[in-house]
Amino acid sequence: MTSELSVDDSTLVLGIETSCDETAAALVMGGLDVVSSVVSTQIELHADFGGVVPEIASRAHLEVLNPVVARAIVESGVEAERIDAVACTVGPGLIGALLVGVSAAKSLALAWDVPFIGVNHMEAHLYSSFLEDPSLEFPLLVMLVSGGHTMLIEMQDHGCYRLVGQTIDDAAGEAFDKVARFLDLGYPGGPAIDEAALRGDPEAIRFPRAMLNDGYNFSFSGLKTSVMNYVRKHPDVSSDDVAASFQAAVVDVLVTKARRAAAEIGATGIVLGGGVAANSLLREETLGACGEDGIQGFLPSRSMCTDNAAMIAAAGWHRLRSDGPTPLNVGAIPNLRLSFID
Secondary structure, three states: OHHHOOOOOOOEEEEEEOOOOEEEEEEEEOOOEEEEEEEEEOHHHHHOOOOOOHHHHHHHHHHHHHHHHHHHHHHHOOOHHHOOEEEEEEEOOOHHHHHHHHHHHHHHHHHHOOOEEEEEHHHHHHOHHHHHOOOOOOOEEEEEEOOOOEEEEEEEEOOEEEEEEEEOOOOHHHHHHHHHHHOOOOOOHHHHHHHHHHHOOOOOOOOOOOOOOOOOOEOOHHHHHHHHHHHHHOOOOOHHHHHHHHHHHHHHHHHHHHHHHHHHHOOOEEEEEOHHHHOHHHHHHHHHHHHHHOOEEEOOOHHHHOOOOHHHHHHHHHHHHHHOOOOOOOOOOOOOOOOOOO
16 A cells, blocks of 8 residues: 555644654644644653753653644544555754654554655744745745754755754754743743843843854854853843843854855745744844845744754655655664755
8 A cells, every 4th residue: 555655635644743742643634734733741740850851752752742633533524544654853952852753653544554764853844834824935045943953954945955054053943941940930941042042131241143144054052151151240230231241242153154045045935944933022123124125024923943853744745755665674873964055
């Protein structure tokens, strides 16, 4: 059966996501139509530790994955027999967490006699926007900003990507988490910084904009250190002002470089992706820059910025159409990289 599957607009893919601290399942038809999407978060489990604890994440995935998949199927209103393929994140991510999803996805694919598709989590983020706006036209400049990655990617076509720039040290989301922890603002760090910044003055402190006019790579490690040094020297400074000034520095660099890169490649627009794409200032500044430059700016809904299985199913549909099923001997790959053209 798997070799005879014709991938078209009626092909229904079950997506499974367990790369970090979200257990998610979704059904997507034709690579674009989200039939159902269920996400179970582990934020409360990790809050006391100020970050994701791999062993706790893996155990939580084990406990809730089957109910999450079952709920996604029930909410879709279709029978399991209608599912044409099972897609799952195989990397990058936490090895234990990934293995839970990969094992479950392979088991379901075997039980239902349908194709298994291994999906790169980073590629899936590129497809979040297409689930909400299928009319997006190539080439696109995708600003992929998360806790583990900060990249500018030229998306020339489906499955055809060129790396424009990336962080050489900390990812932007990682810097948000570390600064939030240092300021004792709570967990997760991104939303905590965003909330505090609304009460602060973004011009109170002029933090450095590393590599602002130097190519398309990023560096946020020095900014994080600068924040810590400033607070130690000025212990009475407002945490809200520090958060706002720090956030302004990060967003300034991200938007400036994305804007310049989009102009250079002749992009039709700038698309945000990844957890940090939910940041209020980044969304506002990106739209403003695109408006000034006369190109489209697309911001996925905040639920599509964070980890979800709909984007996994969408990317899986495209991979199934272009590459066919993934061999079942493919395992979890915690350091999986996205494939780029030269």
